[in-house]
Amino acid sequence: MQATAGHAGTPRATELPILERRFLLFTGKGGVGKSTVAASLAIEAAGRGQTPLVVELGHRATMRSIFGVDAIGFTPRPVGHGVHAMSVEIDQAVLEYMAQHLPSRRMARAIVNNGVLERLFKAMPAVGEIATVNALRRLEAEVGHDGRPRWSPILVDLDATGHALMFLELRHAVSHLMGAGPMRRLVDDMARLFADPTRTRLHLVTLPDELPVTETVELHERLVQSKAVSFGRVFVNRVPHTGLAEATEVIARLQAAASAHGDAELLADAQFAAGAVAVERRARAQIDRLGQHVSMPVVELPRLTPDRMQVDDLRRLGTIAAGPVTSSESS
Amino acid sequence: MSLSSVIDRSALVVCVGPGGVGKTTVSAALGLAAARAGRKTLVLTIDPARRLADALGLDGLDDTIRRVPLEVLGPENHGGSLSAAMVDTGASYDALIDRIAPDAETKARVLANRVYQAVSRSLSRSHAYIAMERLYEAVEHGGYDLVILDTPPARNALDILDAPGHLARFLDGRVVSWFIPSAEKPSGIGARLVAKGGQMAMGLLTKVTGETLLDEIVGFLTVFASMRDGFITRAQRAEEILHSDDTAFVLVSSASPSSADDAAWLRDDLLGRKVAVDAVIFNQSFVPVEPEAPHQLRVQLPTIDTDARVRAVEPAADAQTLAVARAMRALREHAAADNQRFQRIVDGLVNELPAQCRRVRAPRLDQEVRDLPGLDQLAQLLLRGDQPGYAGP
Numbered sequence: 001m002q003a004t005a006g007h008a009g010t011p012r013a014t015e016l017p018i019l020e021r022r023f024l025l026f027t028g029k030g031g032v033g034k035s036t037v038a039a040s041l042a043i044e045a046a047g048r049g050q051t052p053l054v055v056e057l058g059h060r061a062t063m064r065s066i067f068g069v070d071a072i073g074f075t076p077r078p079v080g081h082g083v084h085a086m087s088v089e090i091d092q093a094v095l096e097y098m099a100q101h102l103p104s105r106r107m108a109r110a111i112v113n114n115g116v117l118e119r120l121f122k123a124m125p126a127v128g129e130i131a132t133v134n135a136l137r138r139l140e141a142e143v144g145h146d147g148r149p150r151w152s153p154i155l156v157d158l159d160a161t162g163h164a165l166m167f168l169e170l171r172h173a174v175s176h177l178m179g180a181g182p183m184r185r186l187v188d189d190m191a192r193l194f195a196d197p198t199r200t201r202l203h204l205v206t207l208p209d210e211l212p213v214t215e216t217v218e219l220h221e222r223l224v225q226s227k228a229v230s231f232g233r234v235f236v237n238r239v240p241h242t243g244l245a246e247a248t249e250v251i252a253r254l255q256a257a258a259s260a261h262g263d264a265e266l267l268a269d270a271q272f273a274a275g276a277v278a279v280e281r282r283a284r285a286q287i288d289r290l291g292q293h294v295s296m297p298v299v300e301l302p303r304l305t306p307d308r309m310q311v312d313d314l315r316r317l318g319t320i321a322a323g324p325v326t327s328s329e330s331s
Numbered sequence: 332m333s334l335s336s337v338i339d340r341s342a343l344v345v346c347v348g349p350g351g352v353g354k355t356t357v358s359a360a361l362g363l364a365a366a367r368a369g370r371k372t373l374v375l376t377i378d379p380a381r382r383l384a385d386a387l388g389l390d391g392l393d394d395t396i397r398r399v400p401l402e403v404l405g406p407e408n409h410g411g412s413l414s415a416a417m418v419d420t421g422a423s424y425d426a427l428i429d430r431i432a433p434d435a436e437t438k439a440r441v442l443a444n445r446v447y448q449a450v451s452r453s454l455s456r457s458h459a460y461i462a463m464e465r466l467y468e469a470v471e472h473g474g475y476d477l478v479i480l481d482t483p484p485a486r487n488a489l490d491i492l493d494a495p496g497h498l499a500r501f502l503d504g505r506v507v508s509w510f511i512p513s514a515e516k517p518s519g520i521g522a523r524l525v526a527k528g529g530q531m532a533m534g535l536l537t538k539v540t541g542e543t544l545l546d547e548i549v550g551f552l553t554v555f556a557s558m559r560d561g562f563i564t565r566a567q568r569a570e571e572i573l574h575s576d577d578t579a580f581v582l583v584s585s586a587s588p589s590s591a592d593d594a595a596w597l598r599d600d601l602l603g604r605k606v607a608v609d610a611v612i613f614n615q616s617f618v619p620v621e622p623e624a625p626h627q628l629r630v631q632l633p634t635i636d637t638d639a640r641v642r643a644v645e646p647a648a649d650a651q652t653l654a655v656a657r658a659m660r661a662l663r664e665h666a667a668a669d670n671q672r673f674q675r676i677v678d679g680l681v682n683e684l685p686a687q688c689r690r691v692r693a694p695r696l697d698q699e700v701r702d703l704p705g706l707d708q709l710a711q712l713l714l715r716g717d718q719p720g721y722a723g724p
């Protein structure tokens with residue numbers, strides 16, 4: 001598919017505020033910082049008086065370490081800064097699903113306590129995903145004391161690309177497999193929720209490198225075709241900034257002079273700076289390519305220190321992430 | 332055992348680690364190092380890593396095992412070779428069914444079953460089973476000196492250790508006979524009760540799942556029942572291979588806090604399973620601040636008078652030149668300070684590991700590895716980054 005013709009002229013989704021959706025889904029290649037972006041937007045939402053809930057799928061230490069708490073389980077818990085977090089463990093989600101769909105608690109217990117049945121149930125294809133969907137719907141339906149939705153927004157940290165696709169395209173994956181019944185209803189219902197732009201947005205997180213950008217472009221293209229989900233923003237994480245992009249000639253001259261005079265330290269400085277500027281230039285080219293091929297607003301996030309993120313860093317990222325779009329043409 | 336002896340002596344190296352740390356590339360680099368040291372090596376990857384085909388000098392990477400053209404790197408390979416394949420779940424499952432199906436009819440029924448198709452094609456949990464299966468084939472019948480297995484990223488990485496056991500348990504006689512009493516040809520009161528229990532269970536499960544799915548599952552189990560013994564034997568053998576003394580585990584991480592946290596979780600899980608971690612590789616774990624010596628890890632630069640240095644090499648330097656030189660220096664100093672922070676993260680992960688576990692640190696490269704010479708460079712950096720008895724700063 002060539003670059004979306006006239007995407008600059010198309011009205012962009014972000015004219016509506018990014019945090020005013022019930023479900024914000026996040027995906028991207030492993031290690032690009034999905035969790036960090038989701039967490040920082042949750043902090044931003046809390047700062048605006050909302051009641052954000054961060055949902056992780058399956059066991060991961062990421063949110064625990066971002067918020068510095070000892071455990072995140074199947075029940076939402078406060079993790080500080082006005083944010084709640086939980087982790088959808090498949091086993092627990094499956095039990096919850098069974099308890100909800102069997103006519104009596106006794107039957108649910110009978111299945112749960114029967115090792116053979118439980119094993120069979122868990123081994124069935126898509127059961128884990130469907131139970132996860134079920135848990136998300138339950139969270140969406142929860143209301144607080146004031147009768148308003150208890151969680152808004154619900155920020156779901158989907159797994160890396162492959163798993164996220166499976167999840168988003170669940171209806172397609174199971175369509176031949178499931179006849180009428182509660183699972184089918186749930187899957188259909190969820191597919192409608194994901195595709196509804198007033199309720200759900202999928203945000204992509206990527207890095208300004210060739211491979212992550214290519215994968216993001218391909219993922220976007222595939223989801224455009226499957227119409228499985230409505231899009232939000234593309235976050236380009238860890239965008240490098242040297243402040244020396246305009247100084248390449250001076251750097252080259254200093255490098256030559258240092259080399260001629262045998263100043264190893266100055267020479268290394270110049271070589272290092274030249275390398276960093278080249279990295280920055282390549283990153284810029286990748287961000288431009290992304291903007292050309294993806295009809296989603298692009299938001300650049302700065303590369304922060306490699307140490308533990310502090311809350312201030314997350315706040316800063318969250319404000320940028322929820323703020324105006326850095327269109328790639330502006331640079 | 333040093334990293335080079337790990338790849339010299341093991342029959343299987345399992346690389347585990349979080350996503351996004353370059354694990355697939357590291358696995359390939361280790362394979363290349365082994366091949367160049369004279370071993371007949373196979374790298375099996377589970378993740379669709381496209382850059383890897385380029386890095387190996389191949390046109391593409393799929394389920395078929397391909398020979399890597401090592402000649403590109405020069406003649407001295409000491410008789411070693413390198414091959415690579417990416418496990419395609421669907422194709423591998425079909426090949427497996429082909430091998431173990433007792434007859435053509437069973438094979439056709441399995442291949443046509445919708446549950447089988449879903450499990451083997453689109454749904455996630457099946458990756459671990461088939462990876463084990465491929466591993467078993469390669470180690471047992473491949474004729475390689477060394478197989479390097481690149482596992483799926485973090486959360487699922489250890490599924491692979493559980494997969495043989497899960498499969499064997501799932502296919503154990505009890506499950507099958509609950510649902511398909513005829514499969515085991517049971518007789519007597521006990522068996523009839525089991526069959527009755529099965530019917531009740533089916534009724535319950537239909538309530539929970541809906542129609543079709545359960546029918547297909549029963550169909551799936553019925554045909555699988557005939558192949559059960561084949562599955563179980565192979566699963567047991569795969570489990571033995573994983574726990575053999577000739578198998579080494581290498582944990583790959585970067586020095587980013589979240590990768591290190593995921594890696595720490597994997598480390599604890601492995602230790603909890605009494606699986607010895609032979610080496611931890613910290614890929615991209617420092618910024619090389621010595622452009623001439625990228626393997627050198629430096630956390631601090633000497634204090635220098637930048638202005639004086641610049642004037643010494645360029646007496647007519649103007650204010651802008653001096654400002655650029657100071658910014659250059661600051662950039663590099665900042666990178667060295669980053670290395671110091673990386674160091675703390677690495678130490679946090681390493682401190683809990685037994686002393687005999689090797690610690691390997693490789694620098695962050697400016698560009699992704701994109702050809703065989705690049706992969707060879709990474710292999711050299713990994714071998715040079717091996718630190719015996721390294722116990723922090």
